Amino acid sequence: MNAAPALEVEGLCVAAGGRDLVRNACLSLRAGGILVILGESGSGKSLLAHAVMGTLPAELDWRGRIAIGGIDFGALDPKSRRAHWGRAIALLPQEPWASLDPLMRAEDQIAEVHALVGRRTWREARALAGRALGTLGLGSAGGRYPFQLSGGMAQRVAVAVALAGGARLLVADEPTKGLDAECRDEVAELLLSQARAGAALIVITHDIAFARKLGGEMAVMLDAEIVEQGAIAGLLAAPRHAYTKRLLAADPAGWAPAKPVAAANPVVEAANLAVERGGRRLFEGLSVAVCPGEIVAATGCSGCGKTSLGNVLLGLLAPQSGIVRRVSGADAHRFQKLYQDPVSAFASGSPLGVALDDVCRRHGLPLDAPSRILARLRIHPDLLLRRPDQVSGGELQRVALARVLLVDPAFLFADEPTSRLDPIIQQEVMDLLREVVAERRLAMLLVTHDAALAAGMTAKAVRVDARLDAGGTLAAL
């Protein structure tokens, strides 16, 4: 056995044009150990992982010592470093379903690593791939193409692919990005089983619940620096750095449960709904009513029809059966939607102010109508001169909310409005939504896959039941 640590990083710095993106990072990891790097987008946590892997973009400078299993990896030239990829260190990419070759069957993608990296015969390679799939509970999925796998299944295939070359150090870059809570626990279990088998893991995430599941060591990053480091359990129980404290406070699991709202005449009400998409029944017998000043959460795993329910209430989608009643006297445009991905909800080429002006013109509002709403949502007017790609995700979602509020909505369907935001920003946006709902007596349907977040926002939730096959296949529609 090699006594050298699986990974040792000393004084690692990454810089672009003289600006530090990672400053003086020091890490150490033994075989079978887990190191979680927590931090918000732009804190440098992904760059740290890519520096270790040797996959930093060429325009970034870096320095420091990186040793993998005793090899002075950082001192090697890029070509020799690449020779260790798959064999000593492997990367589990973000969004594995987009990283697998869409034209190759799952089993072949694993087998080719055994054959071409492990220098085995194709027959042996295929047998090894089949065995790996069996171990991961994917025995029957080897013949499928990536688009036929669910997110969780694609993740398992990607882990098998990444580790097929015999690497003992796995770098996982936001492995739960875009996955719902059930899948998230599955990924944690999968990574833990790799650690038990002796692999050392670096896991980049901003998901505190996920970090808690993994256990092991944790490093918290803020503005290019590791501000706190220690065992996860201890660190989460007694955070010392102010940022870690804020991060933990922002975790929906710690939010105070919401109080029920007094019932009133519903703004929108649906009874005994059944909805199908693409010939598949999503749910049936579902009833829901949303009253003024009330938030109703629609929860359930991805693909179960939460978004379809919202679209039915808005009148964008016709249910197969059931009745939808909207309050009389409210125009159709007062039933509005806040989208999951604010970036794709704005025209990419024009300043944000244009988007607000267009709404004012369309509805005959004075051009200064937005100013009061902007002030209420704490949006600086200068922000409106920028394009959607020049502001942060949290700012953009607030502008999207301002645009919706311009038309004085009676009902708002918020479709996972914070699933792409960091925990602290998520909390800011959710607090704002809660205040707006109370002030304007707005009826809101909040779609989320995060049960803790739902509980923190409202006491009234509707579970949109999914009826999926045993493998959880969503993609094979």
Added chain:
Amino acid sequence: MGGVGRALADRLLQALFVALLVGVLCFFLAEALPGDQAFRIAAARYGEDMVSGIAADAVRAELGLDRPAWLRLADWLLNIARIDLGVSLVSGESVFEELVHQLGSTIGLSLAALALSALVGPPLGVFFALRAGKLPDAIGTAAAAALRALPSFAVGIALMLVFASWLAVVPAAGYDQPQSWLLPTTTLALGLAATSSIVSRQATLAVLQSSQIAFARTKGLGEFDVVRRHAVRNAAAPVVAYLGVQLVYLVEGVVVVESLFAWPGIGHALVHAVIARDIPMLQGTALAMGLLFVLLNAAVDFACRAIDPRVRHA
């Protein structure tokens, strides 16, 4: 495979629609041409010098050209339902017989040009992409753009001047010897290869920057294996799909190149039918080219299905 049957049925329906549209359109376009149709036909039959008003009147009476247009079109439509394309107004031969003869030469030329361009274009595109931004890429891409910008008659005449007239290594025109294939095939293939190399370069560049390729690299594959096993196939999907669009160039190129090199194919016959105002021949040749286009497009569809499982299962 219900998907394949459905795709075939779609294409068959499309072929019927193309046949109807092309036939009717050709008829009205020929009718709309200025000049006396009988006079043009007589000129084609007896030569420009021999034509007189009497000859033209004789042609008119013989072919029933004084009947109303709609009646003649209805005749053609009824006949085509019996797969009878009528007879050439000039030669008196069956249009179908002539087409069968010419179609062979056209398909031969088209396939030869497609094969040659497939051998040259995509490999060059991949080569340029792997050297993106460097000198060979810059020169190659510029040359391909210039070549694509030239009309095929200009390329054909240039090749003819250099290889047939100046170097005298190949015949300038004709169909009688194996070397005759070289110039027309090359003329058509150069234009096709120019476009497909540019498309292949773009597709390869996009694939090389994708997260699939990044993953193929970090899992340990060498660059050669990454390109061979992942990049080429993923880049092939858009390239083959683009081939369908390129076929328009092939069809228009066939008309020009066949006329230029006196290649006895459909395109050549089409041009002569237009000059002679030989409507049945015009309809027949245009119809054959339209159907050829549908057929090639169907072949492209099936190639896409073979490459990409997502299309197969969609």
